[in-house]
Amino acid sequence: MTKEQLHEIAQKLRLEAVRMVYEGKDGHPGPALSIADIVATLYFDVMNVDPKNPEWEDRDRFIVSKGHSCPIVYAALNERGYFEPKVEHFQLRALHSIFQGHPSMHSTPGIDMTSGSLGNGIAIGAGMAYAAKYLKKDYYTYVIVGDGELQEGVCWEGANTATGRKLDNLIVFVDRNGWQSYKTVDFTVGMNDVADRFRAFGWDVQEINGHDYDAIKGAIAQAKSVKGQPHCIVCDCIKGKGLSFMENNNAWHKGVPTDEQYAQAVKELGGAQS
């Protein structure tokens, strides 16, 4: 898929995610927009999946470890055709909705793993990747983690396991947008040197612009060429990317757009007001 096509899809997913939060009156739009381009590239260009058979055992696996970003994943699954008929109103976080506040693998077709409790995606992904090796399957496991999330110790437990077990079929993206719930990641941990930290754990590491589709695709291809090590792609991202009033404004870590802000989102993301 060309970068123009991916951009068009990503913008559409962004608007869907914002609409989901707007209609549901709850959710985390900023963290969702941050990873929109990675999610669009994975679901529409990279991952080997079958939306009609979401449990297909040979499918590539995906975990959004920073589970509060799920609106963008729900939008991607919808656009990719996982739901019949296509969902018009997500009812995010509503009672009995299949779209839980954080991803639930038994609630939503296409969600490979429950997430939302920060820190667990790398170690779980290591299990999925190990299973592929043991079962002699060639699927890849992709995990998106937040840079703030990496403060959770269990991330590094999983990082050790992935290195120790030589899981070169595990690719972890770090959404390095520099923010966490309250302040910056720099404020919390001194310096947000994610790449050095993963290198120190024995990972194959690349650093890219997380909003550059060619860079994302290129990094994945490069990762797949390196054998014997797990892969980390550190993605410089902008929290709230794509909406002028959300970009780098941490007030949108969690928040609901007003009617005017939603209208603005429709305008900026190129959608038609329904």
Add this chain to the structure above:
Amino acid sequence: MTKFKGTREAYAAALMDMAEDRKDIVLISPDSLKAMRAVDFGEKYPDRYVECGIAEQGAVDTAAGLASAGLTPFVGTYAGFLTMRACEQMRTFVGYTNLNVKFVGVNSGLLGGEREGVTHQFYEDLAVVSSLPNYTIYTPADPAQCYHAVKKAAEVDGPVYIRAGSGREVEVYDVDAPFAESGVTVWKEYGTDAVLFSSGFVLDRVLAAADLLKEQGVNVTVADINILYGEDPTQILEVMAKSDQLFTVEDHNINGGLGSYISRLACEHKPAFVTRIALTTYGESGPAKELADDYGFSPEAIAQKVRDTLKK
């Protein structure tokens, strides 16, 4: 059946005996291969032994990932490092997801941890796991029962927690006795002055207490509870119906284990006096027998408690 001597050896033996036919069984080790006596498994099946290092939370997560791909991971290590340190992973990524991960918690209770002291004695594990929906809880009373519990766990569709000791357990069951599906095994039927329910590795002590009581003119029934909070307590209720005086004996905190379970069943089905013999404090280091005796689990102390209660 692979021969085994203690409870941890029984775990490893059961895995070895299943491994040939069950290619889905994999062993997750938070650096517990030696502690779980499973070195032979690791050597025979190196691709089915997943070392995660001294990192229980990550190990439980990795097990969840393996289970999501259709495998049946067994995670064995110290009971508290699983149920407390990795409690949230056991809840959210195995319980909530209802994945097919089997946990074996060793060093449970004073008897399990004995000389190691409080940091390695776990008398809270059942309280934790019993509040997690989807878990099946097995409390084998000796090494042979642990062997059969591990095999039975592999047949269950969903998460299982097996409470195990460390090797100080007295052999009570016949080595071939199956793990009771009903969740209860009646051992003595001297009479119905009281029913003594036992959980786990104190069974030999409860049986000795029943003999003491018989000599003293108090005739009781003794039953071992094999499954806690199981789906169908019918047969446990039948044993409970034998007397209005019920006693529970467990090497666990007084809250959340056998005593809580029997109390709940009594409340919901048939009111009875339930006296719980269990721990109310942390323990300390010491030889297993002396430690258990000192904390109220000697046959004499159990018998005394029964007599005193019945006199009231």
